[in-house]
């Protein structure tokens with residue numbers, strides 16, 4: 001499997017504005033923000049889609065949620081609120097095939113997935 005763009009960020013081969021990192025998770029500002037705060041939370045393990053989750057790696061989704069909670073607090077939006085989104089494959093709008101979660105906030109978000 002060739003390195004995804006997110007693996008290249010993890011390896012510091014391309015730059016990103018990193019806001020959180022631990023042994024298994026990294027998070028950085030989205031290059032094309034859809035809200036005042038738009039952060040991509042990524043597993044360091046390169047897993048292509050949610051369909052590739054299994055009982056060995058599913059704990060990473062919990063780690064993403066814990067990272068999101070910490071980042072939301074650091075950004076001061078834990079009380080006002082935020083949204084987590086994971087896109088899967090074409091109809092879901094996935095463009096980078098390396099599991100990640102979008103953290104969106106900083107304004108009242110509308111709800112129109114159509």
Ligand code: 5GP
Pocket residue numbers: 005016017028029030031032033040086087093094095096097
């Ligand atoms: P997806 O569409 O796969 O759910 O989300 C991929 C996200 O990664 C998009 O929101 C896109 O703007 C973001 N993205 C793609 N390439 C880069 C990059 O090189 N740097 C950063 N910071 N974000 C990226």
